[in-house]
Amino acid sequence: MKARILGLAAAAACLAMPVHAAVALSDVAGNYTISQSGSSIRFTIGKAGGGGFGGSFGHFNGTIRIDNHDVDRSKVDLTIYPEGVGTGQGRIDAFLRSDAVFDSANNPEIQFRSTNVTRTGDTTALVTGRLTARGKTFTEKFSAELDGLKSGTIKFHVTGKVLRSRYGMDVGTPLYSNVVDFDMTLTGRKG
């Protein structure tokens, strides 16, 4: 797993980068387009009495920019189209798309724009950014871990918790937790 040793920071000019790294820094730095194939955005919400329900967003796009001089200048932009939400239960999907939750007819996009990337380990980073949903914007933090690196492709595992009440989506609390757990795999392809 030379890719792991190389790490996220190495991807952006880590001095300790092993000289035998399989992937040259110049190959890693650059702009990546998040592709839906190889990527997934899953979420789970806990339920009163135990258990929870989960789903995923089927439609999204975005970019990852790896800066080759300064990791903190790396950037992630992600746009999720909540119309594509899927839970495996059609009635719940319709409810989530309705104005009870996403109001996807009037708010077709959920946007995340990173404002800061801070390295937390060899292959990990804390990504801070502005999340906008239903016209409300708040700062959220996500943990990113480099999960794969091949020439021209970069893969991150991203997790984080978002309080849905702040975005006017507090319906169903306290039956359903206010905390939404995100678990994403984002695969970016260069160019």
Next chain:
Amino acid sequence: MQASVTNTATRYGWAMIILHWLIGVIFIGQFVLGFVMVRIGNQRTSFELIQLHKSFGFLLLGLVILRVAWRLGNAAPALPPSVGALERKAAPLAHFALYAFQIALPLSGWALVSVSTLEIPTMPFNQFVMPNLPLAESDAAESFWSAAHWYLAYAGIALVALHIGAALRHHFLLRDSVLRRMITPSSGGE
């Protein structure tokens, strides 16, 4: 005014009177709420009204259990002499049916939420998690209990209408104490 908690041979006590009106108001309110909550366009309001309907359903079930227990320990007062022979036979049957509906309606609603594939938890008035009945979850079972709850509701409200009609007949046409004695224990001592 002689106020009594328990029933006597000719009068209802306060406990029975309060339970009667409380359950009556909730029962009719639940019918209206149930009717509205599935027809309202706003999904959020609909969801919240359904949760409120579930809360009142469990409150109703609790009050009915209390009422049945109280009734088992307190015989209902005898019907006034003005009540005719036919009604003397019909009234206990109607009252028994009313009790049956008061129990069957919340239970069928509980069964409905228990088998629903939506798996929405139940928290009466957001206070605690009410466990589901041990019934298998499926779309078919949900359809069945939904229909059962719906038919029971319409049959139950028809019976309530008959009950109210009979009470008003006693009060305004027969001018006896049947309705008055369910309003205050001071009535019914004839």
